[in-house]
Amino acid sequence: MAASESRRDTAQPPKESLQFPVLSRVFLQPYLPVSLKSSSSPSAYPQTTPAKTSLPHVTLTYATSLDSSLSLAPGTQTHLSGPQSKAMTHYLRSRHDAILVGVGTALADDPGLNCRITGVGGYGGKELIGQPRPIVLDPSARWKFNAESRVFRTARENRGKAPWIVVAQGNEEKMSLEQRKVLGSYGGKLLSIPQRKPEMEDPTGEASTEAETYAALDWQSLLDTLAQQDVYSLMVEGGGTVINDLLHPRNAQLVNSVIITIAPTYLGQGGVVVSPERKLDSQGKPTNAVRFKEVKWQPLGADVIMCGRVEV
Ligand SMILES: NC(=O)C1=CN([C@@H]2O[C@H](COP(=O)(O)OP(=O)(O)OC[C@H]3O[C@@H](n4cnc5c(N)ncnc54)[C@H](O)[C@@H]3O)[C@@H](O)[C@H]2O)C=CC1
Ligand SMILES: Nc1nc(O)c(N)c(N[C@@H]2O[C@H](COP(=O)(O)O)[C@@H](O)[C@H]2O)n1
Secondary structure, X not given: OOHHHHHHXXXXXXXXXXXXXXXXXXXXXXXXXXXXOOOOOOOOOOOOOOOOOOOOEEEEEEEEOOOOEEEOOOOOOOOOOOHHHHHHHHHHHHOOOEEEEEHHHHHHHOOOOOOXXXXXXXXXXXXOOOOOEEXXXXXXXXXXXOOOOHHHHHHHOOOOOOOEEEEEOOOHHHOOXXXXXXXXXXXXXXXXXXXXOHHHOOOOOOOOHHHHHOOOEOHHHHHHHHHHOOOOEEEXXXXXXXHHHHOOOOOHHHOOEEEEEEOOOOOOOOOEEOOXXXXXXXXXXXXXXXXXXXXXEEEEOOEEEEEEEEOO
């Protein structure tokens, strides 16, 4: 191991590390996955969610404005979370094996996708303990990353793991050889998943508008593949297209819990909006897309956090 790496294991956490006090964590516990990998997510709390199932525990978590916007415009990053809710998001990252974003988010934000809570690996803790695996959903291999993309810089500094990139089967070659080399050299990998079957697009038989613009993957297959790779808990962070697809009536039952930060602001029209497709009742009449049960609201600084489970 290089001298700089061994120093980092025992050094003081860097200045940008975040604190999320133990007392503030209590309200989140019922919505969090059971830790199956004791080395990756140490926890002092009793857990109430069921133990290992065949699919990973999926937590959907994002920050929204009062008008359900994630950002002011596609392709831009907007800071909505206040300092306490930002620290909460980082704590949540430490409690999951992996965090997933769509390629739109990777392109817009150039995110680090690591956990910056004091005490996790890279921030005063050992090795990469507590660091989630970043996963980028990029069915058509659009993300032109290189070693200077933030997630790779973070991995190089031993402050996070290298990403896994999910493409649609048949699109593997769209990722350049150079990129595949970068990915492999940092310990990342390429996963390929079959595309969603057309008959699964829409139970009403109508064309799905989103599906026309990208090679839509089946969430169940994706989660199966991740479970085979020892991912027992997945935090889905966004962006809008990913969230709307995951909350689509065909997929919403795959979500175990939601932890949503609501910031006291309207972003106004033109933002990236969370608004999943409506369900149709037995008469074909539109009804609520999703409702939540076992809901808890917790103020955190100027924001409020809504925790819940999907009512199936
Ligand atoms: N406020 C917050 O908490 C967050 C905000 N954001 C914001 O969201 C925006 C990005 O959102 P979007 O542009 O909607 O991009 P996105 O991040 O949702 O990525 C969209 C892409 O993901 C892929 N994708 C989505 N669902 C898929 C499926 N089922 N199968 C295969 N591929 C799938 C497709 O390639 C699609 O084009 C940015 O402005 C970003 O800053 C992103 C994450 C969190
Ligand atoms: N929780 C939360 N609050 C916001 O206000 C946000 N804009 C986001 N965005 C998500 O966080 C990612 C950035 O992560 P890094 O700090 O670069 O690790 C971004 O890509 C979104 O997924 N989240």
